[in-house]
Amino acid sequence: METHLPWPAPTASGPLNAALRLPGSKSMTARALVLGAVSHGASTLRAPLRARDTELMAAGLRAMGCHVSTADDNLWLLRSRPLEGPARVDVGLAGTVLRFLPPVAGLATGAVSFDGQPAARRRPMAPLIGALRTLGARIDTANGLPFTVHGHGRIAGGPVTMDASASSQLVSGLLLSAAGYDRGMVLRHVGAPVPRPHVALTVHMLRSAGAGVDDTRPDVWAVEPGRLKGRAWDIEPDLASAAPFLAAALVAGGTVTVQGWPAATNQPTRRLLDVLRQMGGEAAVTARGLVVRGSGAVHGVSADLSGLADVSAVLAAVAALADSPSHLRGQEPPDRLAQVASALSGLGTDVTQEADGLRIRPRPLRGGTLRTHGDRRLAHAGAVLGLAVAGLRLDDVACTAKTLPEFPRLWSSMVSSYEGGPADAEARVRRG
Template identity: 90%
Template structure:
């Protein structure tokens, strides 16, 4: 490990008094880009997130012939065009790109090849590839990256059963393109439960674009065939990126405000605020934004985080500093929980991984190097712990650029009060 690349997490000298403005949601930006590409006419994205994943998404759509202008940071423009190949799509390590764009490519004319970083080749793709094949697509692959989609300008669609327990993106990818398939798509999930928040967001945005969607049956989603219309999308700030800033108020005490939060959000804002209140904070959605006030004293909780899949790491880190044990439950990937439990344990916490989540028994924590494994969630958790644990360093803070390119500066500014 190159010690010159370690990022020292700032320690809070006293209670915080900070107000931050965050860029748009990666999840909303990615979905709006795909919906704009498969809709008739023009679409705009106001306040989108410009980050590695969303730029890869835009580049992939351009490669297939869609006009995507990202020259203006605050307003992106899409004009749908007939999709065509040959084209090459670099997915990097972006799950949204590797799972949202292959269903789009089935409607192109020509071959569209997909590949990415070596780590991306290990990510689950087989359920999506199998589903697309059963719906009429021709795909050359051994069920993972690299692969080639041979588009024929149309795809039959229909009903498909798949195990999407590895990622809800496997379902979202199918749904986002489904209205363009001749018979639409009915997706039935079988397997372990999948987190619902991102699927709910997919359904909401599809309906906003004019799609007929039925999600009334458990683990089943139906999208009717039809033409979607381009529209203007106002991209909300990202809840997962906001959580470490809000949680900072609980750890250091004081107040943190995330500016510009909409009064009505498609994200599970109220559920998050409920959890932060249970942990001892005062949390509210106000005209100023999302505001959390803390005393520096944290209560242990028992909670189901099924609707808060992307913020497990930060909440677990805060609870490692609590005054009593905690039990967190929900359908989080076991490997991600294992990395989180290991990271906290290496810093002195007593954490047990269970089939349904984690048990956390607070103990005095010590400084050291937190290994992020390239996961922005662990990097956010380490930054939060560093507020109260001197000498804590991250081996890779750059991984936060996946969803929040300016995280180190924003974080340091919040802590210093400048």
Template identity: 70%
Template sequence: MPNLTAPAHLPWTAPTASGPVTATVRLPGSKSMTARALVLGALSLGASTLRGPLRARDTELMAAGLRAMGSHVSTADDNLWLVRPRPLGGPARIDVGAAGTVLRFLPPVAGLADGRVTFDGDQRARTRPMAPLIGALRSLGARVDFTAGLPLTVHGIGRVTGGSVTIDASASSQLLSGLLLASPEFDRGLSVRHAGPPVPRAPHLRMTVQMLRAAGAGIDDSRPDVWVVEPGRLHGRAWDIEPDLLGAAPFLAAAIVTGGTVTVAGRPRSGIQAGARLLELLRDMGGSPAVTRHGLVVRGTGTVHGVTADLTDVSELAPVLAALAAVADSPSHLYGMAHLGGHETDRVAALVEGLTSLGADVTQDHDGLRIRPRPLHGGTFATHDDHRLAHAAAVIGLAVDGVRLDDVTCTAKTMPEFPRLWSTMVHGPGSVGGQG
């Protein structure tokens, strides 16, 4: 059994580029696809395989949570994971860590288990928005002990009635995805309507719908903010996990900052991630992106442009884009980010703190940031146990000497090899950045 506890903090000095960076980087698989494939595999008839999955703390926690409820999940082979469904049951205790996917995807699955399933996690997970999902599960027939946060307990009876429910998923698209992934197994399926401000990170919700269909679910999403899932059995299948485009963002941004060329090997085939929007934003900020037979390629000139951009659908990119904006040649306004207060940390406030500590002129408005570039200096960037903040600090460190992350181990959440991959990209093999 792997050690799933959060690793001890480790300071790390981000490497500074001495010239244009030219590199080809092979990144691990998408966390979002890996998590969904694991859940769908556990609920399907027949075995499922995941080729090229992400092995990281979040996905290991997901696999461990499914195992705790009785599923067979083999992760012995780094490149090919196997999921064999078995009757789900309890009692079980599931550690969600700081993973929103485990926190939101597994309670609906626990409703299908026969027995008590208790969830707990890291301190930050105990305050992440859950009430809309719990209210929906109760309306659909599940018994859940829940007050204001974790721990929570689902008392499964082996079935969930299902039916119609309304939910405000404006805090996270995961609240909807969690319901949808389990819903084919509900007795009456699911008809869910979102009522509230726009759902953030819509590409992740579209990923859920596409992967459900690929597993055989009957799902109708033709009406805005309404999803109807027919009851029925999912089928095990082989999943080819695409390279993680969110994880690719800081590497591609490195080309823009340094005036170099960075290729992320492995061209996604299905377009299931938010790739088009990522490349559009990188183009607006001074890069020349292209999709080639070798992968995603971005070329830069060394000049970064400011941008005004709505990040509602791609808010996970906000830290890296804010880092680019801090070294740009003109001001930026990044908005559509209000919901980021419910992530691993309050990302908007943390970005203001971190960027300001390096000399940036940053102000927070009601749903985003205004960044006015000025000369930056080295200093300690607080990552707040948030992998995306660590990525942002690394991007700034390319152009600013002496940027020190107070902790780089938080990148293990989605990319345990980040320090090695980043340092190799900047300085070549054998370099792993600076510690201490």
């Protein structure tokens, strides 16, 4: 079993004054890789995210015959080729690889086998596998990893119904490949509401690649069959990676700027900034980037975090440092809510897990070791708490490499960029 040394979370000695340039969005990088593989012609990804999940995605596409060059950190190149097996795809712990590549494998010729880490084997796959079988794919499995997709170069497509309540990635995975199906696809979701932001990003990128997509009916997506075209993708910074840095401004006070933030985006930026404002921050998208200012005073909040699952642990950490209780609602899986609740209560917070989220009543916090369970979201939350809680350690900061390998260095650089220190101190990602 892999072991990690505990990481002492830096404590802020004063208000921050930091400007960061973060790598690209994992969500956009993953979708652009898949679209490049199923499109005709060449595609490029400018400023992509090089991290554990995106490397696994690139490796899976290479295994099926797609040319993927990632030699240049700033510019990745894809050239579509006929996809084929036999091939083996390691999904690791990457949900995007697990849910985006099986529909691609159905378009390949030959057998493509999938497996991953033990935790990935526990992830629900029955809805996606059932939908692919309805659409015409042949899959050998008992509805979970490991499994093999036996492709014959085409999928019939057509109408399909699926319960995607477990993850919006189930919807996105089918949509990304659906234009290559003989009859396209009309996907109907039944079940609890699916968070919209990531599906909206998928639809936007599909249209940008030339797909005809109708999403005007609630919980129904129709993708017309047709040839997608390779194109150049400019990958935006990732909101989930930016969230702990932005939250740091509220907890420690001062200003944190994420540089290079686009004026228009499909990421749920406005919703996150609205919550940060309610908690006491000033937040805006400016010419300098995504900027949050705080006084060090944090207020409790009652907020619906549906669609903000990747940042809810960070917001729960901020709530634990507030001057009044918070009620954070959303659609997090119960086991993840339990992990967040356990992490906060272990440091002294009064936390109650409810069916719709967490009730957090702040108490004086103490140092100790926060268990991340290998989840970078909990690691981000622990780092935020460490700004105000001396003696706090993370049992595994290496799990942040899943989406942001530079996190420990960037975080330490930000904490040292205090007001009164070097003006506009910058923590930059080195490239190339």
